Amino acid sequence: MAGPTLRDVAKLANVSIRTVSNVVNGYAPVSDELRARVQVALDELDYRPNLIARNLKQGRTGMIALVVPELDVPYFAELAREVIKAARAHGYVVMIDQTDGDGDRERELLGRDSRATMFDGLLLSPLSVSAEELRARGNRVPIVLLGEHIFNGSFPHVAIDNVAAARDATAHLLELGRRRVAAIGDQPYATGETAQLRTAGYRQAHARAGLDVDDELIVPTAHFHRRLGAEAMERLLALPEPPDAVFCYNDLLALGAIRALTRAGRRVPDDVAVVGLDDIEEGQYSTPSLTTVAPDKGEIARRAVDTLLESIRGELGTPPEIVVPHRLIVRESTAGEVSPR
Amino acid sequence: MAGPTLRDVAKLANVSIRTVSNVVNGYAPVSDELRARVQVALDELDYRPNLIARNLKQGRTGMIALVVPELDVPYFAELAREVIKAARAHGYVVMIDQTDGDGDRERELLGRDSRATMFDGLLLSPLSVSAEELRARGNRVPIVLLGEHIFNGSFPHVAIDNVAAARDATAHLLELGRRRVAAIGDQPYATGETAQLRTAGYRQAHARAGLDVDDELIVPTAHFHRRLGAEAMERLLALPEPPDAVFCYNDLLALGAIRALTRAGRRVPDDVAVVGLDDIEEGQYSTPSLTTVAPDKGEIARRAVDTLLESIRGELGTPPEIVVPHRLIVRESTAGEVSPR
DNA sequence: TGAGCGCTCTGCAACGATGCAGACATAATG
């Protein structure tokens, strides 16, 4: 099972271990003759360096970990892709783990026996672990937080401006003349900071338009999946005065909502306009295609990776709060028939 | 940056390194008094074991790698989730990497300096690397192949019966009385074995029904994304005699096709019925919801992980070819209005 | 009393690689 080591190659080529190492790494000058002899031995044994050993010696692994709640949530899958790309550009590989949004699973990562020490750094998209806890753990591994929890300057943090994003989405609906704009996805409890920011943006848009918010139109959901979007929409449709537009806190909720609307025989956007947030690819191909607020995922990934690598190199001063741009993408779910592609 | 080591703890507690190690691992019996003293030192220094060193000593990392073409393809994301779950059940973590279906990137993994040696095993879902090449690399790391390439017994391999799956999908359309059933996704070239198997199943279904296949209705696509599904569908609609049903080789193609049909004003399934393959969650919430052939992803993941772990433990004899069950799930895209949930 | 046992605890070697300092042979220099 175990492959040949430098020692085996050295014995075969009748040179020192050190010389083989030099040949493998091209470090020190080696005469052509010796180099050739070593190379033959390397090939014959099909030597592969033991990276574990190399890492131990060098104190780094060249791996960072990306920890997300759920990998099969398109937003995270798309983000993961960008992170992998950004890391690769710096010679790093990314190991991905998912916590299922389970706080204990997240905390496990910070515990004494966590595999976190295998990595040079951690990109963490926490759902329920608080900054408080993170700090208390006094983790030894550099960490960059992704996404939209509120944090208090203890850790570097990359996210969009959630309030502004939600405000833009809601304003778009109001500008279309909709007057009963619902919101799906509020989470009025401790770990729902992101959702609360979006609710704040939703309210801001109304305030700026001089409109009141009917709190009945704000539907909380325990998580951000299609099914809950559909259920929330059904509840809204059952109201005596149902909404004529909905801002959903992510695209999956929005797609679930559209599904519920279609099933109920409502036309989108004619009867009810729908906006999501995340700009997952699926929204381009849904029927109707989905208007959404698009965070710049590539930028999120790049900034996060860059910041993490700085932190790894010890070049990071006070933890930066990085805000990444977003933009509204108007598609059929609010605008009706748009461009055919 | 570097944390305290066993040595530091030992010095502080005034015991041997070995005893600290014993306390940390609970290996050997340690008196309560010493254990307590060591524990104090451990806590004070906030000691974390260096897993790299441990791994070097033990010759294993407890990590396996999952290599897929694209992580943001829902099928792979959903599969990844299952693999992570299955591996976790055995105490393994999964590192995920994507190759973008780039053959060179895939080959890199097998090359001399690949990070593959960091892992106890590899789950590989290759797009363009051939079994031949894999074998030639004589890789030292245990490998299990996922997905649907044809392989020749060199490596353990887990997949569904692609011919049967495609046959079932096509037969379903024929049983609905459709007579011009198209196929989207053929790949009539070396690395398109999976697609070719599905084409074979498509033909078999016709043969068994005593029907001829109009080759014009078989549209090849370079990959399996939504956009190409839409384009292929547009091409089919432009035919003098367009199809009344389509079997798409995966769900993304199918969703793209549905999008194209909707845009063209065709009703699904009334004018054209659509079947996909993969059973990604998106298909449950699309409009119309998508009839599909569902591979048992959980089973694929479990069998693959089990097999890989057997191989790691050296318990594997001749590489097994594992066929995982699939089943047809009928939804609106072929059956029209079905159950409301 | 002393051999024998079991319980704790320890030190040394090793995993496979690289950093460092130096050995050795040869070439260049005064």
Next chain:
DNA sequence: CATTATGTCTGCATCGTTGCAGAGCGCTCA
């Protein structure tokens, strides 16, 4: 010719951990 520089090559120590063999000690029991 002695001295220094140069270019190759080597051995030892080391990264932080665990496996192994055994040391020390108190206890039991003949």
